[in-house]
Amino acid sequence: MAHVPGLPAEAMASLTLGLRLPFLYPEALLPLLVLGLALTGGPRPLIAGLAGLGAGLLGADLLGEAATALALGAGALAGAVLALKGPPLPGMLRHGMGFVLPALIMAALYHGGSASAPALMALGSMGVLAVTALLIAEIADLLLTRLPGPIPGIALRIAASWLAAILILMLAFVLAGPAPGGAGA
Amino acid sequence: MTPLLRPMARSLPLALPLMLLAAAAQAHTGGSHAGGFVSGFSHPILGWDHVVAMVAVGLWGAVLGKPAIWILPVVFPLVMAFGAALGILGVPLPAVETGIALSGVVLGLAVALAVRAPLPIAAVVVGVFAIFHGHAHGTELPAAANPLAYGVGFVLGTGLLHMAGIALGLLTAKPAGRIVVRLAGGLIAVVGGAFLAGVA
Numbered sequence: 032m033a034h035v036p037g038l039p040a041e042a043m044a045s046l047t048l049g050l051r052l053p054f055l056y057p058e059a060l061l062p063l064l065v066l067g068l069a070l071t072g073g074p075r076p077l078i079a080g081l082a083g084l085g086a087g088l089l090g091a092d093l094l095g096e097a098a099t100a101l102a103l104g105a106g107a108l109a110g111a112v113l114a115l116k117g118p119p120l121p122g123m124l125r126h127g128m129g130f131v132l133p134a135l136i137m138a139a140l141y142h143g144g145s146a147s148a149p150a151l152m153a154l155g156s157m158g159v160l161a162v163t164a165l166l167i168a169e170i171a172d173l174l175l176t177r178l179p180g181p182i183p184g185i186a187l188r189i190a191a192s193w194l195a196a197i198l199i200l201m202l203a204f205v206l207a208g209p210a211p212g213g214a215g216a
Numbered sequence: 217m218t219p220l221l222r223p224m225a226r227s228l229p230l231a232l233p234l235m236l237l238a239a240a241a242q243a244h245t246g247g248s249h250a251g252g253f254v255s256g257f258s259h260p261i262l263g264w265d266h267v268v269a270m271v272a273v274g275l276w277g278a279v280l281g282k283p284a285i286w287i288l289p290v291v292f293p294l295v296m297a298f299g300a301a302l303g304i305l306g307v308p309l310p311a312v313e314t315g316i317a318l319s320g321v322v323l324g325l326a327v328a329l330a331v332r333a334p335l336p337i338a339a340v341v342v343g344v345f346a347i348f349h350g351h352a353h354g355t356e357l358p359a360a361a362n363p364l365a366y367g368v369g370f371v372l373g374t375g376l377l378h379m380a381g382i383a384l385g386l387l388t389a390k391p392a393g394r395i396v397v398r399l400a401g402g403l404i405a406v407v408g409g410a411f412l413a414g415v416a
Contacts, residue, residue: 057363057364061364111294114290114294115290115291115294185286188286188290189286189289189290189375192289192290192291192293192294193293193371193372193375195293195294195297196293196294196296196297196367196370196371196374197297197364197367197368197370197371198367199294199297199298199300199301200297200300200301200304200363200366200367200370200371201363201364201367202301203300203301203304203305203354204304204363204366204367205363206305207304207305207306
């Protein structure tokens, strides 16, 4: 097969893969959903988020395989806090989550290959992670402000609780490792 | 009860018998429990000891009113998932089956007697029992083929049972409904007692 580096088609392929990557891996997608909900109801920590994405890419190889478990664990913790406390979270907490979750999501996606990943691919992932989290937060904000009564807030907390529960289960499967004779985690 | 919840009181209780019938039907498929959404979804609704306890959580929440009506179903899946994680990881927990059966008795009596426990105490009671239920599920399913699908199914199954309980519990808005709910609590306690005594 012809392989000509630098062609726009190849660059597009890298970018497209980078854009799709967060939606292909639950260890990225689920914490991303939690992150979007956690940013609801206050100013978005954009600088912390961008710093987190960069730190995650740079530190991905340092964390190695542990990045997956850490992303799942941090997502579960953030979801549990949001479920129990409800939105809006205090500013410090929102900024903390806004840094840690993007960092661990990026690390979970790129561990073992961050040094060799094409720049466009990494940029695509970083962009789609940021946009998706902000989009979820905007939609949740819209629902909370436009719909009357306590139901939207309760629904958000229940969603956070269910996401956290799923993340806890996934973390347990990851920590337990593949079962003998089974498809495993 | 909020006005927004009243339509649920009229419609959602109808779903309960169908869900319970579905649980009974699925209990006899004879298939394996190997991984995936169906496995995760069916696990909480396969055993009556689990079903009655989870419905009782929703019922008790409705009896206690706001904010317990939604805090208990928020707490339960979190703690239950933690218990399931302990089971998946092979962390032993003593007297799991006793704890599960006891949950039916205690939560059923709490509904039947309309016990108005303070919210923190109610949350701790529900949380402790959730660990037993979760541990049982986790121990039985260490090798789900698809952790995400299993997790989603597991949480949805649990959540739907809570909603069924809450929907039935919303009948407490009317005097006759309060009697129905307390009778349901009594029935749950009896079922839990049957499991505790080993006759079910």
